[in-house]
Amino acid sequence: MESHKASIDFQVNRFKKEIFSNFDLYSSVSPSAYDTAWLAMIPDAYEHEMPMFKSCLDWILDNQKDLGFWGESDENGNPTLDCLPSTLACMVALKKWNIGSTNIDKGLGFMDAYVERLLTMYYEGFPRWFTIVFPAMLDLAMANGLHIVFPEKLEVLVMNIFSDRQQIAKEPVHKCQHPPLLSYLETLPMSYDVDHQDILKHLSEDGSLFHSPSATAQAFMLTKNNDCLAYLKSVVQTCPNGVPSIYPVDEELVKLIMVNHIERLGLSEHFNEEIEEILSQIHRNLGVEETWEMPAKLVPSLIYKEALAFRLLRMNGYHISSRRFCWFLQDKDIVMHIERSCIDFLSTMYCVYRATDIIFSGEDELEKARSFSRKILERAISLGTGLDNVVVFPNCQRMIGHELSLPWLARLDHLDHRMWIEANQTTPLCTGKASFYRLLCLNNRKLMQLAMDNYKFRQLIYMKELEQIIRWTKEWGLFNIGFGREKSTYCYFSFAASCSLPYNSDLRKIIAKSATVITVADDFYDMEGSLDELRSLTRAVQRWDGTGLTGAGKTIFDALHEFVRDTAAKHLSQKGSDITKYLQKCWGEIFDSWMKEAEWSKSRATPSTDEYLQKGMISIAAHILALTGSSFLNSSLPNEKLWNDQYHTLTKLLMVTTRLLNDIQSYQKEEEDGKMNMVLLYLKENPEADVxxxxxxxxxxxxxxxxxxxxxxxxxxxxxLPASFKHLHLSCFNIFQMFFHSKNRFDSDTEMLHDIAKAIFVPIEVQKPQPLKILPLQPQPKKETLRVTARLNPHETTRIIACPNPHFTQHGSKSFMLKKMLARTVSKSSMGKMFVSPGPSLSFI
Known part of the structure; x- marks a missing residue:
């Protein structure tokens, strides 16, 4: 065990030095193949036959993936939609400088093998950025002599993408909806007349066009503006190993994503100081005017960032208003845009939904945000195919489904950590000219190994402690007492998995033993003991003397007595004070409440709601778990304040909520047993109501x-109250919410077995990457093609698309349909003339 702990400590220290001590923002963000390619296309100011940024060209040569593409891949190493325009742009850059013919051939092979597979995944519609960028890259590839071959079945699909691109060019764009088309300057066709002065008017102070390296590269090639050049040089100097899709990068967003990732891996306990430093700085900046200008194109990531900051800050005890991210609900245009483009906002709405886990009383805005984000997520995942190829977190359908089906408070941290580790072959990524970054510092094998080792080490500890709990229950006669529920494993598992206590914590065993005694004793009062036996046991506990007890009553008292004695001795040794009398008093109160409920049951008496709740919130016994555990916390309250008769408001809230959770799921069984319950009491007091x-x-x-x-x-x-006291109460509530959220899982003998196995016994599973293999291409017969060309001004000619050349005059043929589509496009320009010329270009086969 010590060697495991030493290994984890070593890995933690190494990661702190590599990431936190020398945090390099730009080496943490994945380079964009698309944007790097555009910078590689810029000719040198003096030697026009040479690239201005040779390092970008070298990056392209060095960073082609084994399958032949450039761009982002999914968690299995398979290409994403982003790689289609990225690969085209990289091939164009190489072709422009007559270099990398082998790379180009490999890229063309990739396009032949994968374009159908990637495009047909989006039968419901393509992301807006793709609809703008992909046709432009096809045009550019063809203009540079690259022959892209499409299967015939993709003909209509590709034509529709071109058509949709034209529709986008005609749409009025609200600044808070879609990015301005000018932010895609490098993709705009000549029919989209862009005045140079209009470009210069939209330059940011740093010389960029909407902080987009690719758009700024085109702006410089068109205008030769020195501010654009200075920006581009700054990008390359700062990011010599490939440029990001957005520059400058939002450092706060990167750090928030990093903190979120570390917490979800179950590693926050190892980086408390680093996380606190990051969050405290971000909280201080909330009141400071933004110095980093958020481009209009980044509205999704702005909401994402603010929702993520809200959740992390609120979860860590910082005061933050829900208005920090709910503002978007007040903008009808944004709301309508999100509804129409749910896939584009999938990751953002996922983050918004998670932020609304923590709603306080009266926060109506958060309620609306939760309802809205849930609606968007449900609509998006109903689309099914292709989601994992477009969003910014891994295994999105599984993670979103888990989030929607099981509330945060009904989940156990330990199992959530496992799910995130198993899902996270990759980390947040950007797709094309989208709004997010892929963080290389998180896609770190060392970090993933640390998370796995940490989880495995906890499993070793949990297995050992569970054996000790079972041995204890057998030793004191609770394991095979002969009636009721044997739930020692459930009791230990639920608390061990609900919060990440230190490795060597006694709290898990103390609370598990408490819960086991509660379960056996509660069953004795509910189903086994006679009134005389129950009164004898109750009096014995109240005077703390088991003289005269026999049978099950004696077994229960002896186990309780030993447990209290041992717990008090540990507390005296560790904390220096004796809590024996507090424990005895609290347990006496619980046994008295069980006695009262047994009397009501056996006499068929009906208490008032107030009478029932007063006893019921004690008989559920959640407070004894929280208070006993709190006594051992490093920052625990004084004993007198912890155990006073009135309890804290937080403890009372725990008592009443856990009672209600239990009653909602247990009323049918308790009605059969003749016991009273809040559900049944309400029916008695309100005869007109139903269940x-x-x-x-x-x-x-x-x-x-x-x-x-x-x-x-x-x-x-x-x-x-100390934070540790509050979070221990929350963990106890979490356990009851998990057991009684949608059914009574605690009473089932099988319901929890799968979760217990994953939490304690089954080794963690991380899927090995399974990259797709390039299928061998069948030789295709050469076909004569026609290149359809639109002349949009007297001096320039742009090749748009090409098709096989049987008959332009035949109605119903693909050539005729294509001609009609192009005619509609060209007719929008008063200078447009369409003609047909032969030559190789884009073709359907």
């Missing part, structure tokens, strides 16, 4: 109390 009405009423009350509980846990300054 659905009763459950709805209790859920509304529960939801309100849950928001209060979250507010006491996460709102800074709301109380004087």
């Amino acid at each position: 659905k009405d009763s459950i709805a009423h209790i859920r509304d009350f529960l939801e309100a109390k849950k928001k209060e509980l979250l507010e006491h846990v996460f709102r800074s300054g709301s109380n004087d």
